[in-house]
Amino acid sequence: MKPADHKFYLASKSPRRRELLRQIGVEFELLMLREASPRGPDVTEAVLPGEKPExxxxxVTREKAEVASKVMLMRRLTPRPVLTADxxxxxxGRILGKPANEDEAMDMLRALSGRTHQVLTAATLQRDEQSWHFLQVSEVRLATLSEKTMRAYCAxxxxxxxxxxxxxxxMAATFIEHIAGSYTGIMGLPLHETAQLLQQAGIPVL
Incomplete structure (x- = not known):
């Protein structure tokens, strides 16, 4: 078991990122940011005009890390590094976010069907005034999907x-014909790069 001062905060609601971090045995606590409130979300994820996907x-990860670090201080939590990812x-060249409904999901699946696309995952680790980050890019090719298959998947x-x-x-694993890059990165947190990031900040992994 690693000492308490090697813990960090994960500012993400993703259960997949929690699962991946547990896989490599690091200790963390959740620090949740607001997504909806009378004042709006803590961090907006709108794409800026002309902004490149990378x-x-x-x-977004840098802004989340800055906000999460401020939230940590406001809540008087034990000071620790903060990890964010997106x-x-x-x-x-089109950024596909999270679909809000079936129509959006179907539109995205049609755009990806029978094509190779990119999955970009970035992460930032902030400790006091220092921060470290990375960007990992993988390529994924989906099989050609029928309308019936896509509807069933949405359902x-x-x-x-x-x-x-x-x-x-x-279930979408059955759609994947080929990947080039990081499987865990496509899930949402590339473990090789994340381990290096943590070690840069003095957090041991092994």
Whole structure:
């Protein structure tokens, strides 16, 4: 067991990121940011005009880390490093976020069907005034999907909390013809790069 001063906060609601961090045996606590309130979300994830996908995903993680560090101080929590991450799916330069409904999910799946797309995952670790970050890019090719298959997948409920409208670790694994890059990065947190990030900040992994 690692000493308490090697813990960090994970500012993410993603159960997949928690699962991946537990897989490598690091200790963390959750620090949840607001997504909806009378004052609005703590961090908006709107794409800026003309913003490139790789710049977008890095910017969002940095903003989340800055806000989460301030929230930690406001809540008078034990001071610790804060880890944030964000994943986006890109096809033909178009950023695909999380679909809000079946129509959006179907639109995304049609755009990805029979195509190769990119999955970009960025992470930032902030400790006091220091921060470290990375951007990891993977490529994924989906098989050609029938309308029936896509409708059935949407009916499962799986697409709606996932960038691009699918999750490689779920039923959509049957759609994947080829990947190049990081499987855990496509899930939402590339473990090789994350371990290096933690070690840069003095948090031991092994």
């Amino acid at each position: 710049d977008y995903v890095v910017r 994943t986006t799916v890109v096809v033909d 499962s409920g799986e697409p709606y909390d996932k960038a691009g409208g699918y999750g490689i670790q779920g």
